[in-house]
Amino acid sequence: MVMQSKTDATPVIELSAVEPQAKPVQPKNIKRFILVICGCTVSLLFWEGLCSSLVATYRLVSPNEHLALSGPSVQYDEQLGWVSIPNFDEKNYYAPGISLTTNSKGFRASQEFAQSVPAGRLRVICSGDSFTFGEGVGNDSTWCQLLESLNPHLQTVNMGESGYGADQMYLSYKRDGAALDHHIHIFAFITEDFRRMQLSSYVGYGKPILDLRSGNLVKENIPVPVQSHVLPWLERKRLLLREFQSVKLLGSLVGWALPAHDPFSSGPTDQQAQVIEKMLEDLQALEIQRNSVLVLVCLPTTLHDYEQRGPTPAWRAWIRSESMKRGIVFVDLVEEFHKLPVTMKDGMFIWPGSVHYFAEAPGHYNDEGNEWVARELYKRLIATPEVGDKLTAVREKVRSERGPQFAMVPERGEELDRAVSQKGSSR
Amino acid sequence: MLKKLCLAATTCVLFFLLLEGLCSSLIVAYQLWSPHQHRTLSGPSVQYDERLGWVSVPNFHESNYYAPGIYLRTNSQGFRSDEEFTQKVPDGKFRIICSGDSQTYGDGVANNHTWCQDLESIDPRIQSINMAETGYGADQMYLWYKREGARLEHSAHVFAVVTDDFRRMPFSVLGGYGKPVLKLQSDQLVTDNIPVPRRSTFLHWLALKPHPLRQFRSLAMMSSIVEWLFPPRDPSFANGPTDEQARVIDKMFEDLVAIEKQQNSVLVLLYIPSRVSDYEPVGASPPWRRFVREESMKRGFFVVDLIDDFQKLAVTRKDGLFIWPGSTQYFAEAPGHFDDQGHEWVAKELYSRLISIPQVAAKINQRSEDTVAGSAPGAGRANGHAIQN
Numbered sequence: 001m002v003m004q005s006k007t008d009a010t011p012v013i014e015l016s017a018v019e020p021q022a023k024p025v026q027p028k029n030i031k032r033f034i035l036v037i038c039g040c041t042v043s044l045l046f047w048e049g050l051c052s053s054l055v056a057t058y059r060l061v062s063p064n065e066h067l068a069l070s071g072p073s074v075q076y077d078e079q080l081g082w083v084s085i086p087n088f089d090e091k092n093y094y095a096p097g098i099s100l101t102t103n104s105k106g107f108r109a110s111q112e113f114a115q116s117v118p119a120g121r122l123r124v125i126c127s128g129d130s131f132t133f134g135e136g137v138g139n140d141s142t143w144c145q146l147l148e149s150l151n152p153h154l155q156t157v158n159m160g161e162s163g164y165g166a167d168q169m170y171l172s173y174k175r176d177g178a179a180l181d182h183h184i185h186i187f188a189f190i191t192e193d194f195r196r197m198q199l200s201s202y203v204g205y206g207k208p209i210l211d212l213r214s215g216n217l218v219k220e221n222i223p224v225p226v227q228s229h230v231l232p233w234l235e236r237k238r239l240l241l242r243e244f245q246s247v248k249l250l251g252s253l254v255g256w257a258l259p260a261h262d263p264f265s266s267g268p269t270d271q272q273a274q275v276i277e278k279m280l281e282d283l284q285a286l287e288i289q290r291n292s293v294l295v296l297v298c299l300p301t302t303l304h305d306y307e308q309r310g311p312t313p314a315w316r317a318w319i320r321s322e323s324m325k326r327g328i329v330f331v332d333l334v335e336e337f338h339k340l341p342v343t344m345k346d347g348m349f350i351w352p353g354s355v356h357y358f359a360e361a362p363g364h365y366n367d368e369g370n371e372w373v374a375r376e377l378y379k380r381l382i383a384t385p386e387v388g389d390k391l392t393a394v395r396e397k398v399r400s401e402r403g404p405q406f407a408m409v410p411e412r413g414e415e416l417d418r419a420v421s422q423k424g425s426s427r
Numbered sequence: 428m429l430k431k432l433c434l435a436a437t438t439c440v441l442f443f444l445l446l447e448g449l450c451s452s453l454i455v456a457y458q459l460w461s462p463h464q465h466r467t468l469s470g471p472s473v474q475y476d477e478r479l480g481w482v483s484v485p486n487f488h489e490s491n492y493y494a495p496g497i498y499l500r501t502n503s504q505g506f507r508s509d510e511e512f513t514q515k516v517p518d519g520k521f522r523i524i525c526s527g528d529s530q531t532y533g534d535g536v537a538n539n540h541t542w543c544q545d546l547e548s549i550d551p552r553i554q555s556i557n558m559a560e561t562g563y564g565a566d567q568m569y570l571w572y573k574r575e576g577a578r579l580e581h582s583a584h585v586f587a588v589v590t591d592d593f594r595r596m597p598f599s600v601l602g603g604y605g606k607p608v609l610k611l612q613s614d615q616l617v618t619d620n621i622p623v624p625r626r627s628t629f630l631h632w633l634a635l636k637p638h639p640l641r642q643f644r645s646l647a648m649m650s651s652i653v654e655w656l657f658p659p660r661d662p663s664f665a666n667g668p669t670d671e672q673a674r675v676i677d678k679m680f681e682d683l684v685a686i687e688k689q690q691n692s693v694l695v696l697l698y699i700p701s702r703v704s705d706y707e708p709v710g711a712s713p714p715w716r717r718f719v720r721e722e723s724m725k726r727g728f729f730v731v732d733l734i735d736d737f738q739k740l741a742v743t744r745k746d747g748l749f750i751w752p753g754s755t756q757y758f759a760e761a762p763g764h765f766d767d768q769g770h771e772w773v774a775k776e777l778y779s780r781l782i783s784i785p786q787v788a789a790k791i792n793q794r795s796e797d798t799v800a801g802s803a804p805g806a807g808r809a810n811g812h813a814i815q816n
Contacts, residue, residue, distance in 0.1 A: 042445065044645075049448025051645035095742045137743050245451035245644075246443070342494045343536050343750075347766040350743075351751035366747040368768045 056243035073100055078223035079175065080168050081207035084108065084161060094361060098138045105176060108133055108142065108158040117181045120398045121155040122390055125177045127169040128188035131299050132160030136350045136361030137370055144186075146374035153394050157182070163203055165196030167210040170279050171219070178286055183390050184381070185287055188297040191312045194276070195264050204231040210275050217278050267314035277322065284326055293386045295329045297377060300337035302349050302363050308338070329387075331380045333373060348372055455642040472499055477622035478574065479567050480606035483507065483560060493761060497537045504575060507557040509538055516580045520554040521791045524576045526568040527587035530699050531559030535750045535761025536770060543585075545774030550782075552791055559587070562602050564595030566609040569679050570618065577686050582790050584687055585777070587697040588719075590704045590712045594664050596672070603630045609675050616678045667714030676718075680726045687728075693786050694728040697777060700737035702749050702763050731780040733773065748772055 073093070077083040084106040093100035103109045117123040126132050126144035134142030144158040159177050161168065166189050173185070196202055200209055206224040210217055242248045263269070268276060280296075287294040296319060304310030316332055323330035337345065348369030352362040365373065381387045472492070476482040485505045492499035502508045516522040525531050525543035533541030543557040558576050560567065565588055572584070595601055599608050605623040609616055641647045668676060680696075687694040696719060704712045716732055723730040737745065748769035752762045765773065781787050 045448035045452060046441070046445055047448065048451050048643060048645045049444035049446065051648045052447050052451040053444060055644045055648060097741055098743055138741060141741075141743060244447060245454055246447045246449075249450040249454060341496055341537065341540075341767070343497055343540060343767045346750065347747060347768040350746065367741065367744045368747040 052245050056245075059243045060237055060240050073102070074162070076205070076224075076226055079208065079219075080161075080164075080172055081202070081224045082161075082163070082205045083172075094136050094138070098136075101139050107176075108139060108160065110139055113155075113157055113180055115180055117183070118155060120153065120394060120401070122153050122184065122394050123180070123182040124154055124156045124184040124186060125173065125180065125182045126156060126158050126160060126186045126188060127173045127177065128160035128186075128299075129164045129169065129190065129193055130160070130162040130364060131190055131301070132158065132188045133162050134158070134160070134370060135162055135364040137365070137367055141367045141370050143365070143370040143373040143377065146370055147378055150374060150378045151391070153391060153398070160188070163196075163205070164193070165199070165202070165207065166193040166276070167197045167279070168207060169193070170210075170283065171208060173283075174286070178290070182290065182292050184293045184295060184387060185283070186295045186297055186377070187283065188299055190299050190301050190303075191310075191315045192301070192303070194268065194272070194315060195311070197272070197275070201227065201231075204234065210279065212271070212274050212278060215278075217275070217282065262311065265311040265314060267311070267318045273318070280322060280326060280328065284328060293329060293384075293390070295331060295381065295384070295387070296323055297331045298334050299373065300334045329384050331377060333376055336376055451644055455640075458642055459640075472501070473561070475604070475623075475625055478607065478618070479560075479563075479571055480601070480623045481560070481562070481604045482571070493535050493537070497535075500538050506575075507532055507538060507541065507559065512554075512556055512579060514579055516582065517554060519552065521550075521552050521583070521787075522554045522556065522579070522581040523583045523585055524556045524558055524572065524579065524581045525585045525587060526572045526576065527559035527585075527697075527699075528563045528568070528589065528592055529559070529561040529764055530589055530701065531557065531587045532561050533557070533559075533770065534561055534764040536765070536767055540767045540770055542765070542770040542773035542777065545770055546778055549774060549778045550791070556581070562595075562604075563592070564598065564601070564606065565592040565676070566596045566679070567606060568592070569609075569683065570607060572683075573686070577690070581690060581692050583693045583695060583781070583787060584683070584690075585695045585697050586683065587699055589699050589701040590710075590715050591701065593668065593672070593676070593715055594711075596675070600626070609679065611671070611674055611678060614678075616675070616682065665711045665714070667718050673718065677722060677726075680722050680728065684726050684728055693784065693790070695781065695784070695787075696723060696728060696730045698730065698732040698734055699773060700734045705734050705737060729784055731777055733776050736776060 073085055073088050073090070074082050075085050084102045086102055086104050086106040088100065088102045090101075091097070091099045101108070101110045103112050105113070107113070113123075124144075124147060126147075128144075132142070132144060134144075139145060142158055142160070144156045144160065147156050148154050157177070157180065159169075159172060161172065164172070169187065169189070173187075177185070196207075197210065199207060200221050201207060204227060206221065206227050208222050208224055209220045211220050212218070242251065284294055286292075298316055298319065304312060312334060316334060320330055320332065322328075348365055350361045350364055350366045382391060472484055472487045472489070473481050474484045483501045483505045485501055485503050487499065487501045489500075490496070490498045500507070500509055502511050504512070506512070523543075523546060527543075531541065531543060533543075538544060538557075541557055543555045543559070546553050546555045556576070556579065558568075558572060560571065563571070565586075568586065568588075572586075576584070595606075597608060599606060599620045603626060605620065605626055607621050607623055608619040610619045611617070641650065667673075683694055698716055698719060704710045712734060716734060720730055720732070722728075748765055750761045750764055750766045782791065
């Protein structure tokens, strides 16, 4: 405000008049400010929740996210729960160019197998779960198939099936594998395969259960009840519910706050041990009848920090002592796997977010993983006298049939065999 | 009654959405602030450099840098190496200098698993020097080599690029750091924006955060929708170099060829596949690869282009060559870079191409023969010695 002085014409500015008066902050304004902040935060959280739910719902219902056990390659089986559909062939099953082919017996193979072994070959049957089946990789890239490329004298039969427990692997082999002549039976398992033995349904399918009655193995839950298509779908969706961040976070918090005691972590109970012992005894008897070698293989997985914790150590120790007791060859690849750097280990598995779009593939071996298993297993196999002798016999037989002029020509895989046996003898 | 039911259902849905939003935000906040999520360019291994923007800290050593047991070590020259290099090449060795960006540097893998180092394991006659730096453009690779690499005697210089290294060239800021820019003045290459202005630590942090921010599903979804509605177009880059870019790069290659000639060394341009540009035979790579091939014909250097071979691999094989989010390697910047298998693949492919170059094969064999003919035991040992702890 400008005022005119009575004595002087110079305008006098009354400072107090132009200074803004410091108004006390009204509690009402603070309240309003807090309300606005809270409103914005809640709106943002609401918006994030809406988007997150939309993304999770999309993943839940996305047709690309089909899983093997509810996918078109698997069908109901009253003895085993489920099996691969015979003569199934889809070129882009797992990803563009990554095929899944089964033969007329439902084995993962592009060829048929006669009962007798072709001349000059050593037949290897690979029993196993999805890690043997080769979830996420092409037929030619499974470790079982890769054994053939390491030694052309081998003929491998991939009898792996996704989701199988050790009991189903055993029953499947007894029904379809034992009918084929063979020299080696690789029974490849991950620790979880023993947990599955106790279940009467898995991923929405029913399954048989092995039990002991009067010291004999009996199958229960047979014929396996047919379950509706809705159940596998629901089971799959239940697993995919963790796409919701709230389910994921709350699940982790509950797991952290109330760590569940997992009796499976301590190894087999007495009853489980008796069933598995009987199963191994039966398998061994079958192999002796066939003049074949039984090889148990423990495969590494990404679970429990790459198997350092959890149930694997106890189960591996038990299997080791059991195989020693029975004189069964046991190849423990988990031990070898632990020695690798984490970067190498990571590079052996399919990870979520990779280009492979098959929902169940993450966590399984990629091409490199299958190659690693094949190489390590092959090295151990040929270092085993029972297997090494069989291979040498086949090789000698082929050489003698080809004539003396080829006697000194080394064959594919022979150099590796020699290197391994030299390493073994130097020890 | 129905009204009450509807109200209860709506309340439940709203409550769930709010809870989902809260949980999602908490997870992202944890990921953003987690101490494990530090990135190379803002990590402790990098420091400001007034000529190049940033360089590795010399004599840096951290045993668990990328993941438990996966170490990062630099020598006194700031090269990613466990050993020191003298000016002279050790007797009987064929020294290769590898210039490059993070794919050559080996983000996410240990020193002894980078493709440059793998060359030594494939052929012990090779001594390789990893002169790569994370985030470098082709211009910075060239400038660093001129400053530090050209002083070292060597028999081959592998200048390894991914397509994006050319995109980075015109930038004066990258990853929150300032960087030099190469320009032509009176037909001469000049380095602009030097001394590179210093930028605050906060800016590095901020510049490197946008990607993790996409962990918010709302942001990820909205940006996907925006990208779908308005697909990003970069016609100038997708069509290969502009005339000006071509002249700058041509001059750079001319200069590199001249340096190698002086050194009696072989210049090899290695075109490396990346997950971003080269999974599919589309994108910006084809015109740039063509340009590089034409340049090599014009200037007389060798090109080893691994992209064709990469594209022939099955997708399962390609996937296995890279680090993916969610894997145990917890270093946030590592995903997208080669894993151990990826580096091995690059090294094997490169080595088989290198020895098919007559000049390289002759030099490698010459080196070995020289050693057999006249070397005293232990000769040249001082030229490559391990760094002492």
